Amino acid sequence: MTNTRVLIVDDELLIRDLLYDFFTSRELDVTTCNDTHDALQMLEESPRFDVILTDIRMEGEDGLSLVDKIRDVSPGVPVVIMTGYPSVETAVEALRKRVYDYVIKPFNINRLYNTIVAAAAEFSPDQGKNDKPSEVSTEYASENFSSR
Amino acid sequence: MRPRILVVDDELFIRELLEEFLTRNGYNVATAAEPHEAVRRVQVDEFDAVLVDLKVGGSNGFEVVQNIRHLSPDSSVLPMTGYPSVDTAREAIRCGAFDYIVKPFRLNELEKTVAAAVDECRRRYEARQVKERLTELEVKIAAMNIRESKQKLTLKRAGEEVNSIPGTTDTIEPEVESLGARLNRSRSRQSVSAPFDQ
Numbered sequence: 001m002t003n004t005r006v007l008i009v010d011d012e013l014l015i016r017d018l019l020y021d022f023f024t025s026r027e028l029d030v031t032t033c034n035d036t037h038d039a040l041q042m043l044e045e046s047p048r049f050d051v052i053l054t055d056i057r058m059e060g061e062d063g064l065s066l067v068d069k070i071r072d073v074s075p076g077v078p079v080v081i082m083t084g085y086p087s088v089e090t091a092v093e094a095l096r097k098r099v100y101d102y103v104i105k106p107f108n109i110n111r112l113y114n115t116i117v118a119a120a121a122e123f124s125p126d127q128g129k130n131d132k133p134s135e136v137s138t139e140y141a142s143e144n145f146s147s148r
Numbered sequence: 149m150r151p152r153i154l155v156v157d158d159e160l161f162i163r164e165l166l167e168e169f170l171t172r173n174g175y176n177v178a179t180a181a182e183p184h185e186a187v188r189r190v191q192v193d194e195f196d197a198v199l200v201d202l203k204v205g206g207s208n209g210f211e212v213v214q215n216i217r218h219l220s221p222d223s224s225v226l227p228m229t230g231y232p233s234v235d236t237a238r239e240a241i242r243c244g245a246f247d248y249i250v251k252p253f254r255l256n257e258l259e260k261t262v263a264a265a266v267d268e269c270r271r272r273y274e275a276r277q278v279k280e281r282l283t284e285l286e287v288k289i290a291a292m293n294i295r296e297s298k299q300k301l302t303l304k305r306a307g308e309e310v311n312s313i314p315g316t317t318d319t320i321e322p323e324v325e326s327l328g329a330r331l332n333r334s335r336s337r338q339s340v341s342a343p344f345d346q
Contacts, residue, residue, distance in 0.1 A: 088233065101238075
């Protein structure tokens with residue numbers, strides 16, 4: 001059985017390294033990149049990711065624009081958005097783009113891990129976003145980890 | 149058939165306004181003033197879209213949203229709020245809401261969102277029907293394949309030449325292909341939704 005493959009897109013090295021180390025220690029297969037251009041290149045070369053975790057604010061194109069392109073390359077793959085600058089506007093935009101979750105930094109890394117695993121478990125080529133169960137996922141808190 | 153809409157709001161003015169406006173625009177509209185009334189309506193009727201105020205009857209509107217998603221998974225749910233916040237928008241994502249409507253809204257823009265929500269509900273319904281039919285056919289094909297193998301084995305034991313058994317999966321495969329194509333077309337429309345300008 002292959003491990004869950006996660007693509008992390010964030011321009012902050014600290015976040016990429018921290019998530020890489022933590023998720024790898026929990027046996028996820030993690031790939032990181034620092035902008036949407038590299039992310040798209042990776043998706044085109046190997047579109048078989050089970051979950052994509054992306055920051056919103058990055059140099060160049062933002063993470064929400066990346067979601068549309070992900071839909072073209074890897075339709076159905078769950079996307080988890082993270083941001084240190086939460087707003088109603090970006091949360092609603094994320095909702096309309098059918099993201100799996102909208103995570104606010106600083107976050108609890110254990111809960112983020114649970115969200116990633118739950119998103120991957122839900123994803124299969126036969127399942128769309130709207131098959132999502134009605135159960136509400138856990139709240140995030142800053143108790144374990146601060147990034148900004 | 150006219151799309152069916154349920155409006156859940158404890159403000160009479162909002163219920164009447166939406167009922168009148170949406171009815172005039174070709175929808176069949178029901179209303180509920182209380183969460184339990186909304187749940188009861190969803191238990192007995194099918195709705196393409198449900199508009200739910202997040203503060204209905206002083207309760208947490210997300211309980212209503214979750215109940216509706218559970219009772220009627222094809223229906224598109226549209227939370228409405230006069231107090232938009234990041235927390236409730238995130239909750240809407242997690243509940244699988246179709247959109248997040250901020251009051252006050254423009255009726256024409258609301259109508260576009262409702263129309264997109266109805267399309268989404270019908271797409272989900274169609275995709276589910278196609279998937280169920282595909283599963284039925286897959287089971288049928290598997291049974292036919294087993295029967296064919298058994299017949300071939302019997303003929304082989306009797307020392308007869310065996311090529312193919314007439315009347316087996318050939319009759320079903322064209323339908324499977326056509327349903328597969330319908331499912332793919334339905335999925336390609338999935339991510340399209342009309343934005344609701346705030």
